[in-house]
Amino acid sequence: MRNYKLIMLLPAGRRELCETISHFRRIRTNYFAVSHRVIHYILFLNSSATLFIGTVS
Numbered sequence: 001m002r003n004y005k006l007i008m009l010l011p012a013g014r015r016e017l018c019e020t021i022s023h024f025r026r027i028r029t030n031y032f033a034v035s036h037r038v039i040h041y042i043l044f045l046n047s048s049a050t051l052f053i054g055t056v057s
Helices: 002-009 011-029 031-056
Strands: none
Touching: none
């Protein structure tokens, strides 16, 4: 409870906490969409990494 009061004293920290909580709520509701996006991001990273390695070597 003391940590929560500390966050309440800091407006920026409280806003970040609220954004994080809403972000996790969105993840829980749109789990499929988020996992889909994560898979696409991982595939994009893999393709860009192979392109980068191909240009370097």
